[in-house]
Amino acid sequence: MARDTSICRGAVDFIPHSHPDKPTVLNNLGFSLRARFEHLDELSDLENAISTLRxxxxxxxxxxxYExxxxxxxxxxxxxxxxRFGALSDLLDAISSLKDAADLTPYDHRRKPDRLNNLGNSFLTRFRRLGDLGEQNDLEEAISMLRDVCHLAPHGHPDNPHSFNDLGICLVARCARLGERHDFEDANSVYSYAACSPIGPVSDRFHxxxxxxxxxxxxxxxxxxxxxxxxxxxxxxxxxGLPLTQRFAQLKQGADVVREAAGFPETAVDGSSKGV
Structure with a gap:
């Protein structure tokens, strides 16, 4: 990781500012710095990544x-x-950049679903952060974009369960806000589709x-x-295939599902009844 970053930085220093490949080399360096931040959690890497990507x-x-x-x-x-820090200005800058990226990507491009998904989730994040004080159409924008993601993604794509989960979250949020039964029913259909997907991370499908x-x-x-x-x-x-250290956590996660399916009341970890 450090070697990759060093190579990218050397390329940036070597290529003249006016060279047509300069933006791409800067992008590669910014991507490498961000990847190093995600591994080592050095905040300076994230700050340098954003500055370089700007x-x-x-x-x-x-x-x-490559724009x-x-x-x-x-x-x-x-x-x-x-x-990491919760600064609203970062969320607003993210929405602006992600919207431009999605708008500039043709509908038949393989990255279109991914970019719409990122933008839709950003609108949902702003809706959750600001609520009634924010843009009234944030939730509608999120639902519209995530519906497009689900329509554009190829059938059987491994990211489909995650995308349908995101859409379900938005539909549930709108149902809680407006009380429309059709959103509740649509969310039920969306989650069932994601759960029954034959491919994709098991964690997404179980969620x-x-x-x-x-x-x-x-x-x-x-x-x-x-x-x-x-x-x-x-x-x-x-x-x-799970290691023993993870099997207990998985068992705890699914205990309520199994108990309810068997028709037993929910119980606490100590075995006492929590309800009938």
Missing amino acids: NAVDLTPDGHP PDHLGNLGHSFIIRFA ASHAWITRARGICHPSLLHAHAVAINLLQLAWI
Whole structure:
């Protein structure tokens, strides 16, 4: 990691400021610095990454084929810093950069779903942060973009469960805000699709199954039994290959699902009943 960063920095120092490859080399250095921050947690790496990626974006000519990549990397770096420090200015800068990246990416481009997903989640984050004080259409923008993600992603793509989970979260948030039953039902369908996906991280699919159970129970949906069956199958799949240190955590996570499916009341860790 340090060697990669050193090589990128050497390339930046070697290439003249006016060289057409300068923005791309700066982008590579910024990406490398951000990756090192995520491994070593040195805040100076994150600050230097953002500064370097700003320079890359500023030097990138309009219409350059790598312009969306540079904007997306800068936006993602702002999101990381916002998650760390909570500065609203970072979230606003992230939305601006990610929106430009998504707008400049053609609909048939392989990165379009990923960029729409990042932007949609940023709008959802701003909605959660500001609530009624924020942009009233943030939640609508998030839902619209995440629907596009789910439509554009190829069938069977491993990221689909995660994308459908994100859309479900937005639909549940709008249901809580407006009380529209169709959002509750749509969320149930979205989570069931994600849970039943044949591919993708088991953790994403199990999260979807647990959310599906919650939604189905809330509207007495006939799919509730199926949701429990899917969740238990995913638990069994997750168990295979896990080291012993992780199996207990997985068991605790799925205990309530198994207990409810068996028709038993929820119990506390010490075995005492928490409800009937």
